[in-house]
Amino acid sequence: MSAFRQTQRRKSLFVVFEGGYHGRSVYTSQFSASHRYRALIGDWRVPVIRLPYPDWEQSKFKDSRTYYNYCLDTVNRLTTSEVGGIVTRNGDPDIAAFMFEPLLNAGGIVKPDKKYLEKLVKIFRKLKALIIVDEVFCGFFRTGKMFGFQHYDFIPDIVVMSKAITNGISPLSCVWAKNPLLSYNNFPPGTHSATFINNPLALSAADTVLDRFEHWKDRDSDIKKLENSLNQIFTIIKERSKLVKSTFALGGVGRLLLRGNFAGKVLDIARTIAYKKPVEGYHGIILASTGMASNVVALNPPLNLTEKEKSIMGKLLISAFAKADKMFL
Template sequence: MAANPNSVEARDVAYHLHSYTNARLHQEQGPLVIEKGDGIYVEDQSGKRYIEAMAGLWSVAVGFSEPRLVAAASRQMARLPYYHTFTHKAHGPVVDLAEKLVTMAPVPMSKAYFTNSGSEANDTVLKLLWYRSNAMGEPQRKKVISRHRGYHGVTIASASLTGLPNNHRSFDLPLPQVIHVGCPHYWREAQPDESEDMFATRLALELEQTILAEGPETIAAFIGEPLMGAGGVILPPKGYWEKIQAVLRKYGILLVADEVICGFGRTGQMFGSQTFAMTPDIMVFSKQLSSSYLPISAVLINDVVFEPIADESNRIGVLGHGFTGSGHPVAAAVALENINIIEERDLVAHAREVGRHLQKRLHALAGHRLTGEVRGIGLIAGIELVADRETREPWQKPGALGALVNRELQELGVISRNMADAIAFSPPLIITEGEVDIVADRLEQAMDRAASQILTPVLAASAKR
């Protein structure tokens, strides 16, 4: 902690409650203050530069300080800095963005609805599902099935959809309308001698049994990330989404694809739904939609979802839902320009090619004494750390080893993020193979440093015996 009470660090501790932070620990150690960013780099107030290997929070697709996004925001700010979309009002940027998203969607979609974050978007999804069920004369159809370790946000509804314990503890969550089924993490969850296909079949059977136990007529939808991000970068096993969707179709249950992390090139295709052959009824976007330069998110719905909602709004006289900033003109203009850049520079193909190099470099660490599993696709990857490769046991307690390696990596000038003991990588789509090499080299150094710290005491204890 800085001794100067007027420093940014001291004032941060004095006045600012942080997200995803131990508030008491923060009072002791204070923040890392980031002053500026450029390309794949950010710089702290001491002038130290870091490769931002998480693109902020999985989100800065085109890199930091992209001049075209700054100019797009400036132009729109000067022309129409704000307007709303209530009561039949519209403006050019929101219409343009809605048209762009609906027409570029990988499956037929009908309408776009805009919110300000992925959490708000998934909260809206739950409300629209309930609204639709009432419109269809099925008031009992209110339950949504999600998955353990899935991440869908932190509002009351979206945190309920999230399947991570720390998003529920002491918040009195989840809501009773949300049901969680198994996580599709083959390395952790498969039974002995169970193939990927057998594992996927078992998860599909679990889903069907859950639907039957709850009553198919009570289930509105199933929500899932194409691949799980904040749960530790979990790729579904082969055949998983094919089998899950077959069950959903059998019982007439809608599929919601949470593309907040996967969308706009992260997996090496424009959408994660394409990568994993999903055909959702609802798609949710945020993060890379605007490279997070401004807060914006979107919910796409198909006609099967839209038509009953439109009828119900006509019956009542209004769709009684909305946000002051929904479809904000400046955010919409930036999102449009961001998508234009992704398309013009072919960053999806770039992510696919450079992503192969990222996966290759990380898989080269599979033999490291701290490596449990390496997983990923495109420009998203995770390396799960273990203290004992045979038993897959953690060091001290779950998350301690991940936090240690993450600290060492930051000291070496790479910002990542650990989800428990999984170190995640989700760099800007503009990263080069040479820059990937720097990240991988420094990761290996960080793992070596951590290994020396956790293994030396063990060896010393063994020598005494």
């Protein structure tokens, strides 16, 4: 944030997606969609505009194109007219940054439409906003590519990374930015410093993780196989379960969109589904639901699951949904 404050000094507005999640620390919580992230820290009234939720499956529209055209109309109204209010202060664009996840994580595993996102980037670039991509969840091959933004046709100005860079061993985050955003003048030594950052354990974990990714011989095809396995499991579940409305998988991330807000209950069932009769020694499976999207069951398995582990995952997931169907329908 400091790097970018230097260049966007007189601008105030941030543009994010409805359903976006950018953290729960003091400043980033202001950009996250849900009030729960500001509950303890408070609302600082940082000016934030939230663009329409980029998930047509959860809209009332019958097809994606009509929905995205509708969303685009909304964005055009926001950015081109005084009614929209984004263009303020003597008519100059007042937008500091358009910040987004290439695939919404906590918002319910939503991949924005390619054309829609690329168009938005063009609109906000034209308005001289910085394009910030939050790769904290997507970065390092979660969606099959090194970065989530590589599914689209643009280069961001700032990329924020964390999570998988140390494979969860130790917390670490890092920021890449186009020149001169992080140049000596904009970001002199000491700008970003605190007692426990840059610790050697985190840095050596990151070094190892990056090495592993680089030397993983069949990395891309292995992650593609994982995506295929998720899709195969999802197809079976969708055929059998009335709870499931649609499914989606990309690289090592998947979602099951439910017909109601009972993801939490499905998670509970899944955790102990094989308690009495373990499947190859496994008593259950841990799934994710963010609470923010309580109609979505999310899967983020390790990217290097073996075939055997994938098969166990499938069996546990299929039986969890079979039980959930019996209990809730």
